[in-house]
Amino acid sequence: MNPLIFTTILMTVLLGTMIVMMSSHWLMIWIGFEMNLLAIIPILMKKYNPRTMEASTKYFLTQATASMLLMMAIIINLMHSGQWTITKVFNPTASIIMTSALAMKLGLTPFHFWVPEVTQGISLTSGLILLTWQKLAPMSILYQISPSINLNILLTMAVLSILVGGWGGLNQTQLRKIMAYSSIAHMGWMTAVLVYSPTLTMLNMLIYIMMTLTMFMLFIQSSSTTTLSLSHTWNKTPLTTTLILITLLSMGGLPPLSGFMPKWMIIQELTKNSSIILPTLMAIMALLNLYFYMRLTYSTSLTMFPSTNNMKMKWQFETKQITLLPPLIVMSSLLLPLTPMLSILD
């Protein structure tokens, strides 16, 4: 793609999300979402083949439906409150519709079906943008309307997401689908604590984005999209295998890595609000996620996966540039002792 055009389109995506995050008028927020959606379609279709076309179409249809539902909720809110400022939502119907719309945009259960298929059909870099940047805008709206969200619906969606994210990823070998299911599960954790303490949602979002960025960078660096090709990294760059191990264990939420911090804080917040069975269930279901991360680590770093003989002397044709990888890895694994600094997020 012409670099100038690509830059323009990328800037439009950024601008769209920024408009969503910084507006106080509901119409501008909707405009921001639409700008974001329209501009990201060419990015998703960087390679022109039927698979990306199918993925982009699915993404467009679901996100457009969600935007329409959002518009309906905005109008109902306008009807009941008479103003367009984003404060809280004044009508329970509008609140439910808005929550469903934002859940569709985020990929929460029961609206999660598009996430694996879209992520699988696009290239690794586009998948990276899809799973990290695109989550920022809907999450910021959820953060802002959090006092008026119906708790039952949100918690049901969150717990079901964690379950689906865990179970759905168990049968996958394609890395992009694994990352998609991991995204569904993490979104579940984030929305579960939204009503109790939105600060923790933001913390979880931050750490999730760091870990997902790291994982995708590591995949891009070894150009691997399946478990099989990931298992050849010991041949190309042996250090990457250790980094993949650490980042995957962090994503699974194992202490003492930083992926444990959001889970710990969320469990603490939920327990302080006297719901005890819920965080226990959530924590146990996160073990499903850990299982397929462990499977990835087994095939990549902890065993030498069977490979044909000519794999052992693999040529590397160009050195891929790894953007920002060392700081990302440090941040996604060693942040746990900084937990007392959470107060800056308030």
Place this chain on the structure above:
Amino acid sequence: MLKIIIPTIMLMPLTWLSKKNMIWINTTTYSLLISLISLSLLNQPSNNSLNFSLMFFSDPLSAPLLVLTTWLLPLMLMASQHHLSKEPLIRKKLYITMLTMLQTFLIMTFTATELISFYILFEATLVPTLIIITRWGNQTERLNAGLYFLFYTLMGSLPLLVALISIQNLTGSLNFLLIQYWNQALPDSWSNIFLWLACMMAFMVKMPLYGLHLWLPKAHVEAPIAGSMVLAAILLKLGGYGMLRITTMLNPQTSFMAYPFLMLSLWGMIMTSSICLRQTDLKSLIAYSSVSHMALVIVAVLIQTPWSYMGATALMIAHGLTSSMLFCLANSNYERTHSRTMILARGLQTLLPLMAAWWLLASLTNLALPPSINLIGELFVVMSSFSWSNITIILMGANITITALYSLYMLITTQRGKYTHHINSIKPSFTRENALMALHMTPLLLLSLNPKIILGFTY
């Protein structure tokens, strides 16, 4: 406490910056020096704890375990030298780094004041152990073993996290020193029953309790020698230590909640001892004997009398040293025959007489011969369980008999009898191996002269 933790952390740069022919020498020497520092902690004033800082303290219960942990690192390094000799240098350094990381987490776990900090470090010990078992184990079954180990422990400990946070909510602080003084009786209700279960299950899985012990034979058998040593000697004791700490907060429910687990432990120790009599795999035999000894510790902790706590602590230390020594002996067999089957390497007394002496001493301490500290531990546990209920003496007596049976079975199969004709070309014992056994045995025998230091905080 930093005077132990910082040198242990600094062992990691030491390994990475050492020259090729100095890595083993450097790390073993410095870890021995660190263990000498930790010996000064044994000087405990009676019953009170030494508070080093807001975050670390040491107590007559945790001091012997700490000394055992630091003592074991040089022994693990000595034991691993042979099977790592053919690996590239970076992998050797990675292995030593894993062991050092595990050691750091273990030291911090045993001295943590805040219970959440204890929990995080308790979980953190899983990661290096998993890497050691899965990356450097020898058979394909190690993948399954690592998964079983990780998931059994995590399933048990996630409810513990929730329980600890809810206790912090109720009582305001999880600092262990404060809880000793603030302790209130736990009222009797359904939710408190679940609280009790959530607190204890993590440690029951770690100990392991008889019904949840499936991960242990797999993990012990598939781990390399340093992994087996640290698993048997220290990681199981983490469960016992945790139980001893947390039962102070859980009264008076323990008096009736403990019954199912007491039954499981009492029956389980007989079952696992009996399984030992039918084992063909040497490491599996030692693993099941670990389950049996730890079942005694569970019985002791759940009865909650001063004598039983003394017995539990003594038994933990004694079993740590004995079990680790037995694994080293089994490993010396494995390195020669590359098989864990017992009958493949029998009649070793004629070929390796000095090693036979170590086998004899290890088996004798395993069956709790007087006056070793194994006997003191077992005797205290048997006596306190007799005072709890007279009938348990039958089961305990049966257990002691069967323990003697399988220990002697192991000794006689490997040492006595005519040697097989295919093993007369094995290498003689290395000085390193003899030193390893001596370093295991000497503390064990010396402690029988002054067992007061390992009898814990109810002495």
